[in-house]
Amino acid sequence: MRRVYLDNNATTPVLPEILEAMRPYFGEHFGNASSIHHHGQETRAAVERSRESVAALLHCRSSELVFTSGGTEADNLAIFGLTREGDHIITSTIEHHAVLNACRHLAEAKHCDVTYISVDGRGLLDPVDVKRAIRPNTKLVTIMFANNETGVLQPVAEIGKIAAEADVYFHTDAVQAAGKVTVDVNEICCDSLTISGHKFHAPQGVGALYLRKGTQLEPMLYGGSHERSRRAGTENVAGIVGLGKAAELASASLDRGNDAKMAAARDRMERELLALEATGLNGADSNSGRAPRVPNTTNVYFDGIEGEALVIALDLKGLAVSTGAACSSGAIEPSHVLTAMGLSRDRAKASIRFSLGKQNTEEDVDFALGLIPETVARLRDLSPTWSKSALSI
Ligand code: PLP
Numbered sequence: 001m002r003r004v005y006l007d008n009n010a011t012t013p014v015l016p017e018i019l020e021a022m023r024p025y026f027g028e029h030f031g032n033a034s035s036i037h038h039h040g041q042e043t044r045a046a047v048e049r050s051r052e053s054v055a056a057l058l059h060c061r062s063s064e065l066v067f068t069s070g071g072t073e074a075d076n077l078a079i080f081g082l083t084r085e086g087d088h089i090i091t092s093t094i095e096h097h098a099v100l101n102a103c104r105h106l107a108e109a110k111h112c113d114v115t116y117i118s119v120d121g122r123g124l125l126d127p128v129d130v131k132r133a134i135r136p137n138t139k140l141v142t143i144m145f146a147n148n149e150t151g152v153l154q155p156v157a158e159i160g161k162i163a164a165e166a167d168v169y170f171h172t173d174a175v176q177a178a179g180k181v182t183v184d185v186n187e188i189c190c191d192s193l194t195i196s197g198h199k200f201h202a203p204q205g206v207g208a209l210y211l212r213k214g215t216q217l218e219p220m221l222y223g224g225s226h227e228r229s230r231r232a233g234t235e236n237v238a239g240i241v242g243l244g245k246a247a248e249l250a251s252a253s254l255d256r257g258n259d260a261k262m263a264a265a266r267d268r269m270e271r272e273l274l275a276l277e278a279t280g281l282n283g284a285d286s287n288s289g290r291a292p293r294v295p296n297t298t299n300v301y302f303d304g305i306e307g308e309a310l311v312i313a314l315d316l317k318g319l320a321v322s323t324g325a326a327c328s329s330g331a332i333e334p335s336h337v338l339t340a341m342g343l344s345r346d347r348a349k350a351s352i353r354f355s356l357g358k359q360n361t362e363e364d365v366d367f368a369l370g371l372i373p374e375t376v377a378r379l380r381d382l383s384p385t386w387s388k389s390a391l392s393i
Contacts, residue, residue: 002366003318008199008357009148009176010322014242016357021245022203025238027311033235034224045235057247058193058210059184066209066230067240070177071196072098073220074209077231078171078192078298079103079142081217085110087139090168092117092125092154093340095144098194098337099173102294103142117143123283123341125153131162133266139324145177145188149324149337149353150283151297153181160189169215175199175207178295179250180259193348197239201358202246206239253358266356269365270298273354276373278303282338282351296356297325299338301347304386305379308332310352313375319368322353331354 005013014022025046031039033047034089053061058065067072075098083089091103106112115133119125130141141163146153156172163170171192174183179200185193188336192215196207211217211230223232227315253259273279284290302310307323314321324335334348343351354368380386 001318002367003146004360004367005320005321006354006360006364006368007322008360009151009353010357011198011204012201012357013359014203015246015249016244017249018201018203018242019246022238022242025241029237033237034226043235046244047235047237047240050240050247053244053247053251054195054208057178057183057251058195059186060210061213063228064185064210064213066211066227067235067243068207068209068231069205069236070198070207071096071173074194074196074207075099075142075171075173076102077209077217077220078194078211079106079140080220082169082171082192082215083112083139086112086137088113088115088135090115090117090130090133090138090141090143092119092143094119094123094125094149094337095142096148096175098174099142099144108301113137113138119340120285121342122289123147123150124291125154127155127162130159131166134162134166134168138166138168140171142171142173145172145183145193146180146294147337148176148227149335150291150299151176151293152176152283153292153294156188156190163191164189170314176294178299179246179253180262182254182294185210185212192217195244197246200246200250202242203239206236206243208243231325243290247266254343258358259295259304262358263355265360265362265365266296266298266354267360268298269354270367272369273298273300275374276302276376279376282341282343282370297353298355299351299353301343301351302376302380303350304348304383305350305376306332307349307352309379310375313379314371317371317375319371321368323349323351325351 031043033044055062079102103114158169169191173194175196178195191212193210198204221232334345338348
């Protein structure tokens with residue numbers, strides 16, 4: 001059976017050239033990068049070459065990068081490492097749980113006060129709200145670069161400027177932005193920034209935290225003096241090599257304008273989906289003013305269906321997509337991102353995320369477009385509550 005994967009915001013396949021770059025580090029080049037003999041020097045050199053490639057992608061110095069086990073660890077390292085008991089933190093209602101739950105933990109265990117900035121119907125937050133929320137004891141602003149469910153890009157450069165003027169740390173979770181749009185730490189004016197390899201074709205379990213030179217950070221792990229004493233533990237050399245290669249390919253791809261090609265494929269898919277009845281885009285206002293987004297993501301609601309049912313029905317026909325819904329105590333809860341944007345619970349639960357990757361082709365989009373309309377229509381026919389008359393409400 002043909003299978004098409006359009007869930008690249010969940011994870012991406014490792015590209016063949018990235019796997020090839022990694023392969024020697026599982027066998028031939030096995031040294032511990034901290035060893036002083038030949039084997040160690042070989043892997044140390046590979047780790048440092050990767051650091052240069054990631055630094056080029058983020059427009060930072062290689063010494064400002066800390067390799068981690070992924071996005072969650074990098075977010076936690078920044079949030080825990082830059083704050084102390086009693087600090088005030090500003091974040092948003094639409095962050096990934098790697099940020100939301102780290103902030104919640106600080107509120108519960110370290111008496112930190114957390115302010116959650118809301119977003120508008122397009123999923124965009126207003127930097128003025130961040131400015132207004134800053135207090136004398138505010139230590140950290142943590143706002144994501146691109147949302148994982150809608151792909152909406154936040155005004156991070158403006159927020160970075162506001163935080164710098166107030167002498168407050170600015171962290172941004174750029175997990176869904178890196179490799180898709182230009183990420184330049186100087187333009188954003190951030191003190192720290194998270195990326196994760198598996199969101200742009202490197203393997204799962206490797207990521208990095210950019211930490212501006214001179215920024216003091218309390219480590220989370222205690223052990224050896226790896227990563228300039230910012231993250232103890234023997235490096236995941238093969239993973240880091242994969243991350244470096246992915247960064248190199250992403251930089252070249254952005255230079256060639258491939259993000260525009262990706263956006264064109266996404267836009268074609270979106271146009272056809274939005275032509276279906278009772279279907280709309282999450283990440284646009286009622287006048288159809290689109291929010292700025294990464295090029296690969298579209299999040300669409302199909303009124304009258306259960307998102308989970310559509311995901312399963314499409315999967316049975318070979319198409320992998322996802323909902324932002326979470327399963328909590330056995331019940332499907334609607335996405336916190338979509339409800340924060342003002343969607344009703346029903347509409348949030350009727351929403352599906354489609355996310356393209358570099359391996360996808362125009363034929364993959366055709367395949368999806370060949371399946372979705374008939375599947376949506378069939379599910380609506382089966383729904384006891386769906387009626388076209390509901391559309392006029
Ligand atoms: N932040 C965002 C925006 C994400 O989308 C994800 C993964 O879904 C993460 C953080 C966590 O990254 P990782 O899976 O590498 O821990």
